[in-house]
Amino acid sequence: MLLLGIDVGTSSIKVSVVDSETQKTIASAQYPDTESPITSVKPGWAEQSPEMWWEHVQHAIKKANATKAYNPADIAAIGIAYQMHGLVAVDKNQQALRDSIIWCDSRAVEIGNRAFKQIGEEKSLSKLLNSPGNFTASKLAWVKEHEPEIYKKIDKIMLPGDFISMKLTGSITTSNSALSEGIFWDFQTNSISDDILNCFGFDKSIIANVMSVFADHGHLTKQVADELSLKPGIPVSYKSGDQPNNALSLNVLNPGEVAATAGTSGVIYGVSDSVTYDKQSRVNTFAHVNHTGSNTRLGVLLCINGTGILNSWTKNNLAAGLDYNQMNKLGAKIPVGSEGLRVLPFGNGAERMLNNKIVGAHFGDLDLNLHTTAHIFRGVQEGIAFAFRYGLDIMRGIGINPTVIRAGKANMFLSDVFTEAFVNTTNVPVELYENDGSVGAALGAGIGSKIFSSEQEAFNNTTPLALIEPKTPGLYEPVYQSWKQLLDKHLKQS
Missing domain, CATH: 3.30.420.40 (ATPase, nucleotide binding domain)
Structure with a gap:
């Protein structure tokens, strides 16, 4: 069928x-x-x-x-x-x-x-x-x-x-x-x-x-x-x-399992079997797809409005006809830290993890004698990865401590620059899968119509494409802390 x-x-x-x-x-x-x-x-x-x-x-x-x-x-x-x-x-x-x-x-x-x-x-x-x-x-x-x-x-x-x-x-x-x-x-x-x-x-x-x-x-x-x-x-x-x-x-359905996506917005989503919430409501807790009154399955969600949309804006306005793959290759030639360029990706409305403040997107410490579009390409992707780290630290504070994060090999995770920055900044390995929202919806239909005898049967043939592990977290940490200082400055002004 x-x-x-x-x-x-x-x-x-x-x-x-x-x-x-x-x-x-x-x-x-x-x-x-x-x-x-x-x-x-x-x-x-x-x-x-x-x-x-x-x-x-x-x-x-x-x-x-x-x-x-x-x-x-x-x-x-x-x-x-x-x-x-x-x-x-x-x-x-x-x-x-x-x-x-x-x-x-x-x-x-x-x-x-x-x-x-x-x-x-x-x-x-x-x-x-x-x-x-x-x-x-x-x-x-x-x-x-x-x-x-x-x-x-x-x-x-x-x-x-x-x-x-x-x-x-x-x-x-x-x-x-x-x-x-x-x-x-x-x-x-x-x-x-x-x-x-x-x-x-x-x-x-x-x-x-x-x-x-x-x-x-x-x-x-x-x-x-x-x-x-x-x-x-x-x-x-x-x-x-x-x-x-x-x-x-x-196949993130059970407590302790965590998924991520980095499309127009960016998300980390962890499943919990206990009622947990952030007192500042910077991350949110919803009923997961398999939650019932007798079987607690809550999805703790970090959503960052301004992520891939900044990469898209950069392509449309600064890339001079380059495609994403060409942008990624140029960005990969720039050292970790983009030689001092710092980018805040929050230009897509109010950010929940920033207490619903509208901070805007910012390029910090832009050196007109040093930085090129390649620096911007890398700086944008690092800035997006740093936003994920900032939000994940909030999630860690309420008990979501992933040992591995599953993500589809799509959108920002197609970029080695972003994926390496994400893994090394969060210090969490990422398993990449061939997944897609419409395919997930189709499998959900099979579960809901009982064509599959169980939830697990829908994923009998699911295997990871790759496992990306942290290799240089110490190299990224000081860059992240510098980025966070820039964010703190703008949060005080907003």
């Missing part, structure tokens, strides 16, 4: 078709080829059209079908991974009422901070495991406060993956994991948080039917099936935010 995985990313939609017998990918497709637009009408704002996501999902599936590598009618289940923390609001006709306020939008920071104090900081942390911060609930509160006419029309709110599932099936569901990432979930009562509903004045009816991550979230409608050459009635049997899904794709 075949499994279809859909990854609703910020930059594009990717789909993969996986053979459940071998767990091998038969075909993959991405749409569009260029990055999807983000609307930012004010500094710190970021929105995307949910209908654009749906249009791109359909194009990507048709593109995969066009490979002729499989019979679309053989697809037995669908899984969805999606960009986390976004807000989608629909009316009674299942029409989006406004563009989605996505993960990197910073407009609701103060609303979340006020709610944190109103609910009570200790109460929020012990029950929600987080501050309401800049998450989905606070974004909905912003809509309620600033767009009351739109708010009055809301029938249901959802996360981005819930919207795509709705378009496929006509059914609106969500999960405890999705609600926890939106800061709607009370871990003490194992239910929707009354504290959040009462604080913001939300009616509970706007929350969709709550299912587990691995569940029957609806069945493909005939109209959509005919349009996409799929079989009517197949289930959407898995929905997960992109970072829990990335962990799933790397």
Whole structure:
């Protein structure tokens, strides 16, 4: 049987078709080829059209079908991974009422901070495991406060993956994991948080039917099936935010296991079987894909908004037509430490690990007589690695102490410069895998539809491509401390 995985990313939609017998990918497709637009009408704002996501999902599936590598009618289940923390609001006709306020939008920071104090900081942390911060609930509160006419029309709110599932099936569901990432979930009562509903004045009816991550979230409608050459009635049997899904794709399901990704944003994600949280809410704790009321599996997540997006900005604005591989080769010729150039990568909105401050991206100690674009290429990648180290030290403070980190050989981990800086700065080995969010979603669909007899069966054929171990941590440590001094300076000014 075949499994279809859909990854609703910020930059594009990717789909993969996986053979459940071998767990091998038969075909993959991405749409569009260029990055999807983000609307930012004010500094710190970021929105995307949910209908654009749906249009791109359909194009990507048709593109995969066009490979002729499989019979679309053989697809037995669908899984969805999606960009986390976004807000989608629909009316009674299942029409989006406004563009989605996505993960990197910073407009609701103060609303979340006020709610944190109103609910009570200790109460929020012990029950929600987080501050309401800049998450989905606070974004909905912003809509309620600033767009009351739109708010009055809301029938249901959802996360981005819930919207795509709705378009496929006509059914609106969500999960405890999705609600926890939106800061709607009370871990003490194992239910929707009354504290959040009462604080913001939300009616509970706007929350969709709550299912587990691995569940029957609806069945493909005939109209959509005919349009996409799929079989009517197949289930959407898995929905997960992109970072829990990335962990799933790397077989990170048990306590002590840790995953990392370095795409547009950067993430370290560790699984814990005990209730743990950062008192400053700089890292966040959500329900992992396999969390239940009786089986505690919490994902402790460090998210850095400004990581790969800085590398992308550097390529688009400073690389003069070079591709990433050429940039990496030039950067590799520069010594560790970029000969004094220090780069802060925080130019993509408020950073949770910096207490939701907007620090911005900065190039420090730029020497016009010494530094070249090659220095910048290396300095950017080192700065991103140092941001990971800064966040990992916070995670270590609440009991996440990885002995190895699993990552997909993709995005920034394609660069030897970055990978070596990451490993030596954190002093933790990295196992690299051939993984992909859409493949993880497909495997999740197999688990949710019980095509796999167990979670572990989905990873019977998963083996690492490489193990990268620290070799020169002593060389990177003084450079990191110098970088941290620059960050501390800007934190005091912000």
